[in-house]
Amino acid sequence: MHRVESVEGLNTLSKQMRARRRSGDAVVVTLCGGTGCRASRCQDVIEAVEKELSGNGLAKKVITRVTGGHGFCEQGPIMLIGPWNLFYRRVKSDDVKEIISETVQKGRVIERLLYTDPATGDTVQNVDEVPFYTAQTPTLLSQNRRIDPRSIDDYLAIGGYTALSKVLSGMSPEEVIVEVEASGLRGRGGGGFPTAKKWAACRAASGEEKYVICNADEGDPGAFMDRCILEGNPHGVLEGMLIGAYAIGAEQGYIYVRNEYPLAVNNTREAIRQAREFGFLGENVLGSGLRFDVEIARGGGAFVCGESTALMASLEGKIGEPRPKDIHTVEQGLWNKPSNLNNVETWANIPRIICKGAQWFSDMGTENSKGTKILALTGKVRNTGLVEIAFGTSIRTVVEKIGGGSSEQGKTIKAVQTGGPSGGCLPESMFDLPIDFDILWEKGSMIGSGGLVVMDENTCMVDVARYFLNFLQDESCGKCVPCRVGVDRMLEILTDITQGRGRPEQIALLEELGETIAHTALCGLGKTAPNPVLSTLNYFRDEYEAHIHDKKCPAGVCKPLIKYSIDPDLCTGCAVCLASCPSGAISGEKGHAHSVDMRVCDRCGICLTSCHQDAVVVQ
């Protein structure tokens, strides 16, 4: 492919690509090739589709497209069939033959591959009617569905790089910053800092050499929106970085991506190669005189390297540890040069803001949080996956409408944990709160990277706090005392409480220590580390008190605090539990009520799950 030398050249090329893509009535088979679907063997399906199509002589008539993740990873491998927008899920390679002969050739729907709404029991044909998608505002994720991430032609055909041409053909760097400012875009990595403010500060910083960095070191367990964007739409991120570099005056960019994301690394690498070939990266971009290139830096998977200064230290080849931020990174960052670091999602939002205008973006969302945010919905809900919602959507909408409510019949949802390990827990009574940077922060939680873990009555909040603290303690870099020793001490206390050794004064100690860590730790990760404990102490103090005063775990999770017993009225003496108990703690004769000896019991819970009469009681 030849190099695009000018803005006009790009516009003609885009037109060509758009014309070429116009499929009319042709059948388009879209297969999700994201990591989630790969885990459920989508590659076998892709191979089978290609084989079947070429075997039937349809390879030229049917367009197949392997895309990045669609968000509904739990239902993978996902297949969309156009022009009918059919939504097939959990497709296996054995189903492919039938799909090609029935659906692709004759247009018949295969019922068993359709999605069934667990709430109503109805099957859904059209992808746009799947309840998981209807309550969303998919503006970023919807692009994933439309393009092959390894094809720049696809990206050009959906209007890719037009934002770049718009910027280069008549906007000054200041105008770009003003536009981004008007959109109200705030950093999606967790801090929620106004992006335009950061750009302006970096532009104003003195120094010839400046850097823009894309933070794709997504360390939060359960969050994978950055991976999904980078895998599914790497050109979108590159275009955002190009615009940012133009606005700031940088000539070099870095994408710091975890090595645990091989597909994201490969797709990004391919995208950079293509962009260089087309002349979007390198010297004299589109004949405008802009010089910008991007390199990939692969991270070793340390959670702390998602923190800006630690990331820059790691990029420099040093130990990935944060440094005091009394001098901001926009003034002295990478190699002590002004550096602008933004999250993948932030960068991916930029081209759309430039293309569609700041007004379009700021129309979505609340007063101080504009646009959309991708959340990773997991936990005890029916539908899990990536969810893109406009800011201001209530937590209840996400949990009940998109998530489909509690995954187990009859269980009530009691809390959500937002913002990854350093976020906080919010109780059910606060589910009507809109999802908004400032409101969640005020209530002791945060949006953070966008994780949303739903918990039901069988979740012990003390144990949850202990779990997250254990993760944070494990991932602490160990540089400063409050985080290294303080979090470790908090974990020690929580372990005591969950094992029945808690003392009443420890609650006050947890609060005091938590406050100290929150204010004195060196980096943002340390400062937010006590959040899981402080927010659960705030909203679920009764659970802590039950653990400490009554030595009981209300949710029946903390093993040293629970007791099993068998209800003699319900027990039929079937001896199933007796046979399945690995510790031999259950005794009794067939036909007579059994009993559990707690001195021998291991509290494994096998009897609880094996009993058909629900006679085993946990206290």
Place this chain on the structure above:
Amino acid sequence: MSQYVTLTIDGSTVRTPKGSSVLDAALAYGICIPHLCHMPTNTDVGSCRICIVEHVLNGRSKITTSCSLLAKESMVINANSERVLKMRRNIAELLVTQAPNSRAIQDIAVRCGVTETRYPFRSGTCIQCGRCVRVCSETYGAHAIGFVGRGRDRRVDFPFGVRPDYCKKCWACVDLCPMKVTPCDGPMKPGEEYLCGKCESTMNQPQFTVGSCIKCDMGEGFDCVRHAR
């Protein structure tokens, strides 16, 4: 342009050369800000968090370490407000329970007002202030020791655990280690650690003299910059 900046620390006006840190400015004026990982000759990393102060800006106050905070014109610093003292005490308590077997750490705990410990003692031998690592790499350019590992497992070690040739055995690392000064009553046995608090008697009512440097004997214990002068 002036070579000096004027700032307010604990209500007193302090004039200090441009480019110096708030901690340097305070110590030069005899305002005591306890500190541990700070050394006058090396860069500050802000890892011990003992020297925290409150930086008041636009009506809001932010806690930050004074060693890494550059003194700027008309800055307002509270080095010994209630809030700072409480947090400093909490951090000192964490330190002293982690590594009680050092006079330097015990002294800092006393100076910061720790009177009881609410955590079980651990007989740690290193509090990872990084003084040794910095003196080795910055002052002597030897880079013979560095930090290894992460979080709880982080420790100071030679590259790959073997003493390299370029370690000249100058022992500067040992000289600067706060763990080298044993408590007055001799080393504590594991399991028998206690909060010493002996120096309280040598210092006139530490709780009332928090702000000002009283040239305490403890300076020797934790290598206070003022003591070194």
